[in-house]
Amino acid sequence: MRIALNGFGRIGRTVLRQVLTRADCADIEVALLNDIAPIETCAYLFRYDSVFGPYPGKVEAEIGALALDGRSIPFTQEPDLGALDLSGIDLVMDCTGTIHTRAQAARGLSAGAKNVLISGPCPEAERTIVLGANDETLGTARIVSNASCTTNALAPLLRAIDDALGIASGHSTTIHCYTGSQPMVDAPRGDLARSRAGAVSMVPTTTSATRLVDHVLPQIAGRVSGAAVRVPVISVSAIDAVLHLKRALPSDVEGFLRTLAAASPVLGATEDATVSTDLRARPESLVIALPETQVVGAHQLRVFGWYDNEWGFSARMIDVARRMVARDQA
Known part of the structure; x- marks a missing residue:
């Protein structure tokens, strides 16, 4: 499939890195890069990455193109998505963080792309899709939001547990890198707390995942509250969820969670004692840390899981893009 990346920031660069380095992405051609920053700066930031390390291949800035491992990808600096030439593009990923309305996103369709996938919340998208939570609702939507990294981590977990045992109520705290x-x-x-220096304090704040989970999983809307704490690490975040269940937990709770993860396309599980840096560049939406599981009585469950908020989310961008394009080609 032929895709265009509009916006070459953290998510745009991580998507491209995965397309170029993952063996299972050989079917994807990135046909266009667009960002308002100078191409020399974009080439430098792709070559050297403070989170994932240097790109393992050759990166060069050319006139109107970014050369990666000897292949030139056209590079434009157009601030208006609708002014791009997207003819022949199966899907444009908007990774600018600036599209919040359907009219803005539709400019990608009018420019020639068959689909637009937005790398963040967009209230006016035709669908908000979270793989492993509500991807069966994709339908014929052409303008799709991939929600947020935290929603991708939390919603599949809640869907799996609700399907198995029913969620009566709960609360999730996101421990999120700055x-x-x-x-x-x-x-x-x-936000006054967010006005403080992000790399030296733990900062209590809100998370859009609470609203988005209600939207993605209407069957449990209003049952799970949420909050966030921003912490001074550069990558990998965590979900700490306490859930009150309608049906009694099985005797082997860790085995139950392991089975849920194995049945999900996006969940993982680990029995190791892990810290956040151990999960860097993991592709799962959430990796359940089984040793952190806690149970009170027969109906209260505490689940703790890690997610690489950049790498995992970018992997879901690729997965959802594949689903949209495969639907068109069916």
Whole structure:
């Protein structure tokens, strides 16, 4: 399939790195890169990455193209998605973080792309799809939101547990690495806590995943609350969920969670004693840390899991893109 990447920031670069380095992505051609930053800067940031390390191949900036391992990918600097030439593009991934309306996204369709996949929440998207949670609802939607990294981590877990035992209520805390939305030094932000330097403090805040989970899983809407704490690590985040279940837990709870993970296309599980850095570049939406499991009585379950909020989310962008394009070709 032929895709275009509009926006070459953290997610755009991580998607491209996966396409170029994963053996199972040989069927994907990135036919266009678009970003308003200078091509020399984009080439440098792709060559050297503070999270995933240097790109293992050759990276060069050419006139109007980014040369990767000897292959040139056209590179444009067009701020308007609708002004791009997307003819022959099966899907454009919008990774700019600036598309929030259907009209904005539809400019990608008018430019010639068959589909638009948005790398973040978009309330006006035709569908918000989370693989392993509600991907059966994709239908014929052409403008799709891939939700958020935390929603991709939490929703498949909640769907699997609700299907098996029923969720009466619960709360999830996201322990999230700092992001570009936070300042490096104290600086004004709308959220007072988020105005503090992100790399030196734990910062309590909100998460969009609470609203998005209700949207993606309407069958449990209003039953699971959520909050977030931003912590001073550069990558890999965690979900800490306490759930009250309608039906009694099985006697082997870790075995139950292991089975749920094995049956899911996006969940994983580990029996090792792990810390966040151990999960860097893991492709799963969530890796359940089985030693952290706790049970109170027959109906209360605590689940702790890790997710690489950049690598795992980018992997889901690729997966959902494949589903949309395969649907068109069926």
